[in-house]
Amino acid sequence: NAGVTQTPKFRVLKTGQSMTLLCAQDMNHEYMYWYRQDPGMGLRLIHYSVGEGTTAKGEVPDGYNVSRLKKQNFLLGLESAAPSQTSVYFCASSYVQHGFTGELFFGEGSRLTVL
């Protein structure tokens, strides 16, 4: 009953460093998403994927890259971290396209601090 698993859960980076967040889901969902959550704001979509080998930009994609080489995994990369990328990152998956009555299943989040 793992659902959506994110690693790592916490990370501290220095400005300019790079890192990758890993998301894995065991529900055989086609759709996967990366969101960021900042205080006082709604969740913001960074990138999403509608199936293995596909990716698309969301609302705030700048500074991030993603890859979905396997259906169950969705990776979020930061090429050159900036303090503005300090946030809590959530991965989610869904069986049908988000918004089409489809429920999103979220991971527990990855808290990233960029110094």
Place this chain on the structure above:
Amino acid sequence: KNQVEQSPQSLIILEGKNCTLQCNYTVSPFSNLRWYKQDTGRGPVSLTIMTFSENTKSNGRYTATLDADTKQSSLHITASQLSDSASYICVVSAKVDSNYQLIWGAGTKLIIKP
């Protein structure tokens, strides 16, 4: 511009009391509205979904309402428990061409005191 506004931003009530959280939206064209519960340090979990034709839906002690004319939704919690302490997030779906866009509210932080 599509927006979702939630009120209040935060709320403190005593255990056993009832409360109502509000969600107002200016989203067009409306597809559906969903409420999520987010415990501290966890990801959001869906509580219920409201479609255009639904006015009221209950899930245990949670009752959601939708007024599509005034573009308002509420989440009523009855006989609150300590485990209800969480953030409650309203998200509205808009269908744009063949795609769906989710517009998220900032959430209401609810604290239940014993």
